Amino acid sequence: MEIERKWLVKGWPDGLCPEHIYTMEQGYLALHPTTVRIRRETERGGITAYILCFKGKGGLVREEIEVSIDETLFERLRVLIGLPLIRKERRDYLLPDGRTLEVNEVDAGAPGTFFYAEVEFPTVEASEVWSPEAAGLASYLADEVTEKQGVSMGAYWERTRYDVQ
Numbered sequence: 043m044e045i046e047r048k049w050l051v052k053g054w055p056d057g058l059c060p061e062h063i064y065t066m067e068q069g070y071l072a073l074h075p076t077t078v079r080i081r082r083e084t085e086r087g088g089i090t091a092y093i094l095c096f097k098g099k100g101g102l103v104r105e106e107i108e109v110s111i112d113e114t115l116f117e118r119l120r121v122l123i124g125l126p127l128i129r130k131e132r133r134d135y136l137l138p139d140g141r142t143l144e145v146n147e148v149d150a151g152a153p154g155t156f157f158y159a160e161v162e163f164p165t166v167e168a169s170e171v172w173s174p175e176a177a178g179l180a181s182y183l184a185d186e187v188t189e190k191q192g193v194s195m196g197a198y199w200e201r202t203r204y205d206v207q
Contacts, residue, residue, distance in 0.1 A: 043103065043104075043105055043106070044097075044103070044104055044105070044106035044162065045102060045103050045162065045163045045164070045165065045166060045168075045169055046102070046160050046161060046162040046163065046169075046188075047102065047160065047161050047163070047169055047172075047186060047188045048158060048159070048160050048186070048187050048188050048193070049158065049159045049160075049174075049183045049184070049185055049186050049187060049188075050156065050157070050158050050185045050187055050193065051145065051157045051158060051159045051182055051183065051185070052157065052182075053157055054133060054145060054147075054157070055135060055143070055145060055159075055179065055182050056182075058135040058143070059135070060133035060134060060135055061134050061135060061136050061142075062085055062086075062133070062134040063085070063086040063131065063132070063133050063134075064083050064084060064085050064086070064130075064131070064132045064133075064134075065083075065084050065086070065129075065130070065131055066081055066082065066083045066084070066129070066130040066131070066132060067081070067082045067127040067128065067129055067130075068080060068081040068082075068127055068128050068130065068195070069119075069120060069123045069125065069127040069128065069199070069203075070123070070196055070199045070203075071119065071122070071123060073196045073199070073200065075099065076096055076097065076098060076099075077095075077096070077097040077098075077194075077196050078094070078095070078096055078097075079094075079095045079097070079195075079196075080092070080093070080094055080095075080111075080116055080119045080120065080123075081093045081095065082116060082127075090113075091110065092110065092111045092112060092113055092115070092116040093108050093109070093110060093111065094108070094109045094110075094111045094115075094119075095107070095108045095109075096108075097196075101188050101189035101190075102166065102169060102188050102189065103166060125203040125204075126203065128148060128149060128195065128198070128199060128202075128203075129148075129149055129150065130146050130147065130148050130149075131146070131147045131150065132144055132145065132146045132147075133145050137161075137177045137179075138177060138178070139172075139176070139177065141161055141162075141163075141172070141177075142161070142162070143159055143160075143161055143177075143179070144159065144160045144161070144162075145157060145158075145159045146158055146159070146160075148195075148198065149202070152202075154198075154201075154202060158187075158193075159182075159183060
């Protein structure tokens, strides 16, 4: 189960130093009713992971199952998709309360590029009491889109990959 809040943001956060930086490529095999995604994720100075992910419907709370796959299967699925993968850079920032702020830049340099941020929580209650103000991020995390339709990465995939073919 995944419990996370999401915001559209403008760039990387000022005054924070990233703990981890990842480059990623991801694509979608299915979007409805269950999202099925592949991702190649490389940590700067680290290893590369290949992930097959299944996501259920939902906003704040939804089922998420991630399975490690090997590079060969990833490449076979990438070819099967037959569309350019989404490119992302993710930077993880440790917040004063111990939570992690994940900030993503999507398709840098392409038309429609954007940034979004996420914070994951262990419970719904924890997500409800957490505030960007307490983390010193009130102005940065001003545009919350957790429950808003059409701002998921799957929706972005549809707009930028399917609609242009």
